[in-house]
Amino acid sequence: MPATERVTTELAVAGQTRLTPYRLGLIEYTNVAPLTENLALPAGVTLSQGVPSEMNAALLAGQVDLANISVLEFIRHADQFSALPDFSVSVLGAVYSVNLFHRRPWEELQGGRIALTSQSATSVGLLEVLLRESGLGAQLVRAEGEATALLNAGFDGVLRIGDSALREWYAVTGPIGEDLSMLALPHHKDGVTVTDLAQRWYQLTGHPFVFAVWAYRKDRPPPRELLLALRAARRAGLGRLGEISGRHAQKLGLPQRVVQHYLWNFRYHLEAPDRAGLLRFAQLHVPDHAPLIFE
Numbered sequence: 001m002p003a004t005e006r007v008t009t010e011l012a013v014a015g016q017t018r019l020t021p022y023r024l025g026l027i028e029y030t031n032v033a034p035l036t037e038n039l040a041l042p043a044g045v046t047l048s049q050g051v052p053s054e055m056n057a058a059l060l061a062g063q064v065d066l067a068n069i070s071v072l073e074f075i076r077h078a079d080q081f082s083a084l085p086d087f088s089v090s091v092l093g094a095v096y097s098v099n100l101f102h103r104r105p106w107e108e109l110q111g112g113r114i115a116l117t118s119q120s121a122t123s124v125g126l127l128e129v130l131l132r133e134s135g136l137g138a139q140l141v142r143a144e145g146e147a148t149a150l151l152n153a154g155f156d157g158v159l160r161i162g163d164s165a166l167r168e169w170y171a172v173t174g175p176i177g178e179d180l181s182m183l184a185l186p187h188h189k190d191g192v193t194v195t196d197l198a199q200r201w202y203q204l205t206g207h208p209f210v211f212a213v214w215a216y217r218k219d220r221p222p223p224r225e226l227l228l229a230l231r232a233a234r235r236a237g238l239g240r241l242g243e244i245s246g247r248h249a250q251k252l253g254l255p256q257r258v259v260q261h262y263l264w265n266f267r268y269h270l271e272a273p274d275r276a277g278l279l280r281f282a283q284l285h286v287p288d289h290a291p292l293i294f295e
């Protein structure tokens with residue numbers, strides 16, 4: 001083997017250079033913005049973005065090497081994926097953007113038809129667990145559209161996540177004045193209840209809920225430079241929540257203080273309480289899952 005080819009191969013093997021780019025996928029929801037808006041991509045790393053179900057599919061198809069994906073997809077494919085040990089989108093209590101919109105009381109949803117967003121996997125699994133734990137059976141069907149429009153079209157419940165869920169929660173419950181504590185934000189108005197699934201999870205288990213982890217294909221672990229860049233981006237973003245929430249509030253048409261509380265409320269690492277919640281969800285929804293590897 002000629003010397004130049006050998007050196008290139010050795011460097012590639014050593015991980016110091018990559019003959020093929022390392023492909024990063026990131027969900028583009030507002031709740032991931034504090035972790036992504038200050039990301040300086042290292043040389044040789046490419047970025048693609050989309051909604052959770054698109055990132056789930058891209059990682060599974062080998063179109064990206066590392067992505068923040070729905071935790072349920074990580075659990076389902078734990079034989080193929082590992083996850084970074086210190087990244088997540090988690091929350092303890094209300095999340096304000098994983099919502100079931102409904103008119104009948106939760107306890108009366110038995111036998112009802114519930115429209116599901118196609119953008120998420122985890123929140124669908126969470127809804128199934130919460131309904132089952134309440135002894136309720138409902139017909140879950142994929143249907144896109146604005147929550148109150150789908151309720152008016154005859155659905156008994158509508159599951160929405162991400163930016164649209166946050167906007168639609170506020171459309172139902174707002175406007176929210178300064179006199180209201182951010183810890184007492186409303187979840188019912190004009191006959192529509194907005195059940196926050198993360199809040200119900202907390203009431204059921206006492207744990208945080210992990211919506212997303214940073215998962216990678218076991219055969220394509222991330223380069224050290226990318227890990228350092230992701231951590232630096234999070235430090236920078238968490239230090240600029242006011243600025244980031246101001247920009248996203250304008251985009252969402254929401255008060256800046258509401259978006260800043262929304263972002264401040266997330267847990268972006270993967271600490272012991274978050275892992276306890278993640279393992280509990282895995283036990284309840286995918287009891288025969290492969291061992292979950294965080295490294």
Ligand SMILES: C=C(O[C@@H]1C=C(C(=O)O)C=C[C@H]1O)C(=O)O
Pocket residue numbers: 027029031032052069070071089095097098119120121122123124161162163165211212
């Ligand atoms: C809490 C949220 O987090 C998102 C929810 C996800 C899911 O349900 O699959 C995946 C990624 C997260 O960024 C949200 O989008 O509202």
